[in-house]
Structures are given as C-alpha cells and as structure tokens.
Amino acid sequence: KQEVTQIPAALSVPEGENLVLNCSFTDSAIYNLQWFRQDPGKGLTSLLLIQSSQREQTSGRLNASLDKSSGRSTLYIAASQPGDSATYLCAASSNDYKLSFGAGTTVTVRA
Amino acid sequence: NAGVMQNPRHLVRRRGQEARLRCSPMKGHSHVYWYRQLPEEGLKFMVYLQKENIIDESGMPKERFSAEFPKEGPSILRIQQVVRGDSAAYFCASSPQFDGGAAAFFGPGTRLTVL
Numbered sequence: 505k506q507e508v509t510q511i512p513a514a515l516s517v518p519e520g521e522n523l524v525l526n527c528s529f530t531d532s533a534i535y536n537l538q539w540f541r542q543d544p545g546k547g548l549t550s551l552l553l554i555q556s557s558q559r560e561q562t563s564g565r566l567n568a569s570l571d572k573s574s575g576r577s578t579l580y581i582a583a584s585q586p587g588d589s590a591t592y593l594c595a596a597s598s599n600d601y602k603l604s605f606g607a608g609t610t611v612t613v614r615a
Numbered sequence: 616n617a618g619v620m621q622n623p624r625h626l627v628r629r630r631g632q633e634a635r636l637r638c639s640p641m642k643g644h645s646h647v648y649w650y651r652q653l654p655e656e657g658l659k660f661m662v663y664l665q666k667e668n669i670i671d672e673s674g675m676p677k678e679r680f681s682a683e684f685p686k687e688g689p690s691i692l693r694i695q696q697v698v699r700g701d702s703a704a705y706f707c708a709s710s711p712q713f714d715g716g717a718a719a720f721f722g723p724g725t726r727l728t729v730l
Contacts, residue, residue, distance in 0.1 A: 547706065547723035605657035
C-alpha cells in the first residue's frame with residue numbers, strides 16, 4: 505500500500521523567497537507523481553506531472569524533481585508571491601488511475 | 616469546454632438521512648473517479664467507474680456507500696443513513712477514454728456536513 509508523506513505541514517515565507525516542498529512515498533514502483541494546488545473551498549489544480557521515467561518537470565517558476573530510488577519528490581517555487589499561498593498536494597500513482605495523496609503543505613507567502 | 620462539475624457544492628444532512636452527490640465529467644470523458652478528503656487528511660481514493668461499470672471500488676466503505684455512472688446523466692455517489700464521520704469533502708475527477716486517470720481533471724468538490 506502506497507503511503508505519501510509531506511513535510512512540513514505548513515510553511516510561511518516572505519514574498520520573494522524560494523519555496524521548497526517535500527514529498528516522500530513508500531512504494532518506489534510508481535506510475536507517475538503529480539503536484540496539485542488546492543485553494544480553500546476549491547478543487548484541485550494540477551501543477552506538474554512527472555512520469556516514472558522522468559527526473560523532473562518545469563513550468564514557469566515551478567520545478568518538480570523525482571527520485572524513485574529514495575522515494576522522494578521536491579517541488580520548488582522560485583521567487584514566491586502572495587498569490588502562491590495555497591495548499592500543495594503531492595500524489596503518487598501506482599497504476600494508471602489510482603492516486604495516493606499526501607496531507608499537503610499549506611503555504612503562506614507574506615507581502 | 617466546461618470543467619468537471621459537482622453539485623451541490625455544499626450539502627447538510629442530519630444523521631440517518633441520505634446524501635446524493637452528483638458529478639458531471641468533462642465533455643468527452645467517460646471515466647470517473649471519486650475521492651474523499653476528511654478534515655486534516657489527504658484525499659483517499661474511493662471508486663473508479665466507466666459508463667455503466669464499476670471498475671475498482673476498493674476504497675468504498677463496505678456499507679451505506681454506493682456509486683453509479685449511468686449511460687446517460689451524471690455519476691452519483693450515494694451515502695445512506697449518514698453519520699457524523701461521513702462529514703468530508705468529496706471530489707470527483709474525470710479522464711478521457713484513452714488516457715490514464717492519473718492525469719485526470721478534478722471538480723470543485725462537494726462539502727458534506729452531517730449534523
């Protein structure tokens with residue numbers, strides 16, 4: 505059974521600082537790994553999807569890395585902005601449809 | 616192309632009542648997935664459905680919960696005789712026929728409160 509852990513549970517940084525969010529998973533036989541953003545009372549927005557054969561994905565200020573051997577993924581957000589304040593969820597897929605989610609890291613970027 | 620739609624967005628029920636949550640997938644999507652998010656916890660997979668078929672219900676509680684995705688109309692997650700522990704956010708996701716659900720699109724969720 506896949507277990508996904510995200511540390512820290514909450515993070516507060518001043519605007520402009522780079523963010524580093526960590527995700528660990530117990531079963532390295534993953535199909536892919538995704539990072540989502542969740543705003544209060546809203547649904548999930550997919551940010552980055554890393555296939556199992558890939559080491560990283562980038563989109564704008566976001567970069568996510570994947571190390572299957574150590575069971576870790578890291579999401580980097582460069583030059584954080586107040587609009588980046590949200591909960592970030594990591595999800596590992598052990599097949600082509602079922603996602604195992606972490607509890608999330610709640611980020612607050614102070615202006 | 617409208618996204619995944621869920622209704623109602625908020626639902627309040629008293630203990631023992633029934634809750635029906637509806638999910639309309641994105642246009643052209645024939646695969647639907649339901650997840651539950653309990654307070655302070657991550658989302659947990661509940662069930663995977665295709666039109667008129669339940670593919671994987673390994674995450675569904677054995678009693679009181681059922682799901683369907685008829686040939687016509689939305690997918691329905693039904694909870695009978697609700698208890699306070701059912702209070703949670705229920706998210707639906709959908710994906711195209713020839714794509715993996717791991718790249719599915721999520722709806723805004725239905726927040727169920729049981730009094």
